[in-house]
Amino acid sequence: MDVRSQISMVFHLDKCIGCHTCSIACKNIWTDRKGAEYMWWNNVETKPGTGYPSKWEDQTIYRGGWEKNNGSISLKGSGKFKGLANIFHNPYLPVIDDYYEPWTYKYLDLIESPELDDQPVARPVSLITGKPIDIKAGPNWDDDLSGTPDYARNDPNLENLSPAEQEAMFQLEKMAMFYLPRICNHCLNPACVASCPSGAIYKRGEDGIVLINQNVCRAWRMCVTACPYKKSYYNWHTGKSEKCILCYPRLEAGLTPACMHSCVGRIRYLGVMLYDADRIHEAASADDNHLIEKQLDIILDPFDEKVIAAAKANGIADSTLLAAQNSPIYKFVKEWGLALPLHPEFRTLPMLFYVPPLLPVMASLSDAKNGAQNDKLNPIAKRWDDNWLYDTSTEELWGTIEKARFPLQYMANLFGAGDTSKISPILKKMMAVRIHRRSVTVGDLSAEKVNSALTDTGLSPEQADAIYALTSLAKFDERFVIPPAHREQAIEMLESTADEKGSTGFGFKERPARGV
Amino acid sequence: MTILNNFLFIALPYIALIVFLIGTIYRYKSKKFKYSSLSSEFLEGRKLFWGSVPFHYGIVFLFFGHLTAFLFPREVLLWNSHPVRLLILEVTAFIFGITTFVGLIHLFIRRKTNPRVQMVTNKMDLIIEVLLIAEIFLGLWIAYGYRWGSSWFASVLSPYLISVFTLNPQIEPIINLPLVIQLHIATAFLIVLLIPFSRLVHFLVFPLSYLWRPYQKVIWNWNRKKVRNPRSVWSVNKSRNN
Numbered sequence: 215m216d217v218r219s220q221i222s223m224v225f226h227l228d229k230c231i232g233c234h235t236c237s238i239a240c241k242n243i244w245t246d247r248k249g250a251e252y253m254w255w256n257n258v259e260t261k262p263g264t265g266y267p268s269k270w271e272d273q274t275i276y277r278g279g280w281e282k283n284n285g286s287i288s289l290k291g292s293g294k295f296k297g298l299a300n301i302f303h304n305p306y307l308p309v310i311d312d313y314y315e316p317w318t319y320k321y322l323d324l325i326e327s328p329e330l331d332d333q334p335v336a337r338p339v340s341l342i343t344g345k346p347i348d349i350k351a352g353p354n355w356d357d358d359l360s361g362t363p364d365y366a367r368n369d370p371n372l373e374n375l376s377p378a379e380q381e382a383m384f385q386l387e388k389m390a391m392f393y394l395p396r397i398c399n400h401c402l403n404p405a406c407v408a409s410c411p412s413g414a415i416y417k418r419g420e421d422g423i424v425l426i427n428q429n430v431c432r433a434w435r436m437c438v439t440a441c442p443y444k445k446s447y448y449n450w451h452t453g454k455s456e457k458c459i460l461c462y463p464r465l466e467a468g469l470t471p472a473c474m475h476s477c478v479g480r481i482r483y484l485g486v487m488l489y490d491a492d493r494i495h496e497a498a499s500a501d502d503n504h505l506i507e508k509q510l511d512i513i514l515d516p517f518d519e520k521v522i523a524a525a526k527a528n529g530i531a532d533s534t535l536l537a538a539q540n541s542p543i544y545k546f547v548k549e550w551g552l553a554l555p556l557h558p559e560f561r562t563l564p565m566l567f568y569v570p571p572l573l574p575v576m577a578s579l580s581d582a583k584n585g586a587q588n589d590k591l592n593p594i595a596k597r598w599d600d601n602w603l604y605d606t607s608t609e610e611l612w613g614t615i616e617k618a619r620f621p622l623q624y625m626a627n628l629f630g631a632g633d634t635s636k637i638s639p640i641l642k643k644m645m646a647v648r649i650h651r652r653s654v655t656v657g658d659l660s661a662e663k664v665n666s667a668l669t670d671t672g673l674s675p676e677q678a679d680a681i682y683a684l685t686s687l688a689k690f691d692e693r694f695v696i697p698p699a700h701r702e703q704a705i706e707m708l709e710s711t712a713d714e715k716g717s718t719g720f721g722f723k724e725r726p727a728r729g730v
Numbered sequence: 731m732t733i734l735n736n737f738l739f740i741a742l743p744y745i746a747l748i749v750f751l752i753g754t755i756y757r758y759k760s761k762k763f764k765y766s767s768l769s770s771e772f773l774e775g776r777k778l779f780w781g782s783v784p785f786h787y788g789i790v791f792l793f794f795g796h797l798t799a800f801l802f803p804r805e806v807l808l809w810n811s812h813p814v815r816l817l818i819l820e821v822t823a824f825i826f827g828i829t830t831f832v833g834l835i836h837l838f839i840r841r842k843t844n845p846r847v848q849m850v851t852n853k854m855d856l857i858i859e860v861l862l863i864a865e866i867f868l869g870l871w872i873a874y875g876y877r878w879g880s881s882w883f884a885s886v887l888s889p890y891l892i893s894v895f896t897l898n899p900q901i902e903p904i905i906n907l908p909l910v911i912q913l914h915i916a917t918a919f920l921i922v923l924l925i926p927f928s929r930l931v932h933f934l935v936f937p938l939s940y941l942w943r944p945y946q947k948v949i950w951n952w953n954r955k956k957v958r959n960p961r962s963v964w965s966v967n968k969s970r971n972n
Binding site for chain 2: 289293294297298301302303304305307308309310342343344345403404407408410411412413415416417418419420428429430431432433434435438448450451452453454494
């Protein structure tokens with residue numbers, strides 16, 4: 215057992231309002247530079263939709279992630295032989311038009327324009343060439359455009375949904391969507407690290423953050439192809455790849471990453487997870503339908519005596535162990551089983567977990583005939599009567615999940631490697647928590663019904679309360695449990711403190727041979 | 731003429747080699763960040779394929795061809811003793827020469843016409859590209875006009891190059907060569923001279939070590955076991971983080 219610690223995250227999609235504050239916080243700190251204008255280390259996508267870069271999930275185009283062959287795994291579009299053979303021209307590299315061409319406006323024209331008959335306008339100019347451009351795409355170009363033919367219908371996750379199901383999703387009255395915020399997953403089996411010919415990308419041992427050494431990166435661009443989430447970006451100006459650094463300078467100082475700190479919906483949680491590094495390869499090469507179990511299996515219980523002993527032997531600090539025991543991530547992912555990794559079938563073992571959204575699923579449209587529909591159309595206001603349109607009642611306990619407005623298969627394609635049985639227990643649990651809390655606060659549900667909801671999903675009332683508390687009430691310190699970085703020890707190891715003494719007047723320029 | 735010959739075939743080679751040696755090492759040590767070729771595939775991907783791939787595979791073949799002829803003149807002559815084998819070698823090399831030339835012309839046109847690629851082009855890129863075009867063109871001319879170069883290279887140029895590298899330059903074999911061949915040699919040394927100042931350094935850091943390193947890479951910023959041992963003294967372990 216090789217116990218290591220990993221800074222891990224949970225995004226609670228039910229709470230995401232799609233405001234993009236996270237993206238702006240990140241952009242302002244890290245990617246507001248030449249060559250990085252098009253990069254969004256943090257971005258928020260509307261689902262169903264094609265995302266950023268366009269259709270990033272479609273690995274028949276981009277060849278990201280790992281694929282299984284003969285019991286082991288290999289990189290899909292890069293790797294030692296494929297990568298070096300394609301080093302002069304990488305056929306699977308997304309180009310800037312797959313993201314968008316960054317632009318600004320000639321604001322000075324508004325001021326310096328001579329007096330004319332017409333108002334002066336600020337023309338858009340490309341941030342690459344500086345020439346005027348016609349804007350064809352931009353960041354979040356598909357924002358809230360779910361249901362449109364260009365975006366939603368090209369979503370790669372619609373695969374294996376029946377045509378009828380797809381049609382139902384995009385009818386105007388039934389249409390639903392949710393937001394998917396994405397950052398680097400800081401995977402346990404990162405494809406970007408494995409694909410880098412120069413060896414510039416590495417995972418930090420202390421906290422599992424994946425970083426690119428800018429001095430070693432030589433612009434071979436294989437990581438851009440290899441990352442199935444397209445979270446490694448090529449800076450065309452410096453000729454280096456860049457990616458989310460999980461705000462490690464902030465983390466080391468005990469602060470939260472900027473995207474999490476600024477999150478308006480408070481959807482983000484961050485904490486430590488302990489995992490067994492010896493079993494990474496085994497977990498990554500599991501069958502498709504066991505991938506999630508295997509990944510969750512190598513995440514270790516921070517209260518287990520054996521795990522603690524092994525962690526200490528491996529040099530994990532006590533403060534990190536304490537943080538692991540208080541980790542909100544461990545609760546969401548392991549204790550309650552509410553969060554799943556995004557696209558586990560890419561086999562990178564992502565350590566960012568998502569609580570799937572319940573709301574678009576739960577609010578289902580009643581089965582009413584068209585005649586009845588017309589009757590319910592409010593004759594004066596000409597609007598649908600919401601009580602009729604969406605059935606959010608809890609009459610039938612789990613019926614709404616099975617007859618969901620939002621096909622479970624779609625969620626399963628995102629978070630369950632296509633297996634709906636991974637999703638429905640989570641949604642049931644979330645609904646059971648709602649039912650339980652409704653009985654506590656409103657009290658209009660029978661105790662019998664509440665009990666059956668909880669026992670069906672295997673939750674105790676205490677657990678339901680804890681889920682409710684961490685979901686809805688949690689304060690800053692409960693959402694973000696950041697272990698100290700122990701930089702004081704790092705400094706002792708990295709720099710000779712004797713040098714420091716000598717340089718301030720102690721008199722030694724070289725290390726004293728026999729001790730002072 | 732003697733002065734010019736001495737300059738082109740004695741002074742220039744030594745200047746070029748010394749500058750190359752010191753320049754590449756110094757740049758690697760001091761400006762590691764810039765030790766690569768600035769890829770423009772991200773800005774323009776399709777046309778690049780028809781330039782970069784033929785050019786690179788061609789020039790790699792030509793480079794190792796010249797290297798083999800220089801290092802193993804005897805073996806090359808032995809191989810060429812049979813006319814069919816000579817023909818195979820010459821035709822293959824000529825095809826690779828054409829491939830390189832066509833690829834290079836593609837790259838040059840792309841660089842000059844694509845507005846996005848122009849934004850990541852500097853003067854040195856153009857100088858290098860023009861020099862390479864000239865060099866390959868001269869090479870093709872020699873291959874066509876002065877046949878069986880693979881054989882006379884071994885008897886004329888290998889001795890000269892060996893004499894340069896053994897610090898005892900003998901230029902007699904080459905001063906009577908046709909001007910085209912002399913130009914080809916001088917341009918080659920000029921390109922070597924410019925390597926440390928241009929994007930050409932990227933061939934020096936071709937990532938061969940990728941083949942034998944493990945796929946995953948984890949770096950501890952400090953020795954996690956040592957740091958917790960109260961009996962260990964401070965040590966001057968440098969960070970392994972490059």
